[in-house]
Amino acid sequence: MSIFEGIAAIKIVLLGGALFVASLQDLKSREISDKVWGVAIPLGLMLTILEIIITPGYPYILALLSGAFSVALAFGIYYLGLYGGADAKALAAIAATFPLPPYGIFGASPFFPVTVLGNGIILSLLLIPACLMWNLLFYLRGKSLFSGLAVRWWEKLVAVLIGVKVKATTAESVHFNLIEKVREDGTRCLRFIHKVEDGEEDRERKEEDEKSKEREGITKGEEVKRGGEDLVNVEGRGFGDEERPHAPRGHHYNYNYKHDYDYVWVTPAIPMIVFLLAGFILYFFVGDLVFRIVLTFWYK
Structure with a gap:
């Protein structure tokens, strides 16, 4: 395993663990401790910065745009009252940890947090x-x-x-x-x-x-x-x-x-954060559902 794959694996475990713990807390009491995001966001951001430093030709401008757009989207939706503050923080944690898709092995939008959100919304339609x-x-x-x-x-x-x-x-x-x-x-x-x-x-x-x-x-x-x-x-x-x-x-x-x-x-009242966790996991099996649906209709 290369150092790049190792960092990606650590980030997957970190983000997946944070979303899992947050989902359990939300399902149990509808409240999520800020400690979850207090650990996940700084660590995820540090790993992303490390990844940018050691990766030749890393598209840091695209990563910055993705992170900024995703955080703005997260808190914009929150202030519109469409979901809770914990969901916004979860999307911010995703943006800090994976502004770009991990591994890049699936056809997906370069804005990975939006991919996870899209997957979660589609799953919620079930x-x-x-x-x-x-x-x-x-x-x-x-x-x-x-x-x-x-x-x-x-x-x-x-x-x-x-x-x-x-x-x-x-x-x-x-x-x-x-x-x-x-x-x-x-x-x-x-x-x-x-x-x-x-x-x-x-x-x-x-x-x-x-x-x-x-x-x-x-x-x-x-x-x-x-x-x-x-x-x-x-x-x-x-x-x-x-x-x-x-x-x-x-x-x-x-x-x-x-x-x-x-x-x-x-x-x-299934918390949106549960669907964010499911959307994150689903990415590693089917990729970006919204992207795939759009491409399917586009090429018909």
Whole structure:
């Protein structure tokens, strides 16, 4: 094994290990220690700099462009609220460790972090047939998918493609995001888009929730404003036991539902970082999926 192959192998183990540990932490608690990136990013960057120094003719300008573009893309998507800060840091770790494809043995975009992201996004699409199958089996068991919900036809279509209907108690899991919402008039509807909260924002939200529990409850039906939305508060002291609501975890906007809602709509909360790990591993078997798909249609 040459020194170049040795450095590449160390980088693969480093990045793969960091993504693996981060995925386990995210699946378990939806929180990832910053120590993971505090180790992976500096070490990955040091190895990349070493690789540039000892490799004759290394395309360092292309590597710099790839790294800069990937980091900008990562945090741009984060600030748009499309995924969490940990996912952005994961993409930054990939950019620091492999700005260019390792070994270069597969047809791929020179922007390797984008390759991993593309592979991960394509793999995440496998959730669509899984959700369809789940909802079909739910319907075949004689259960209603949209009973009690005020939804339009296209909302039903989106729901069965990206969501599943589960027991209200199951929705409390950290592995689901609630997509139901109660309007001011008490009707239930679906909400598909919400900003991802992560890290410090999530901790602040939890602290605020804890403080609110210590305050005196708000009268049932009283309007409250949270996050720029008008909601009807159904979570206050003075309710009878039969009316006390459950507040599911794993969702990213304020919503309460009563215990007599047997089933609610949720989306599987499989962290994006899991798909980044899968996309990274997949590269070494099939290469850049997006690149291959584009080339397939281009040469048809």
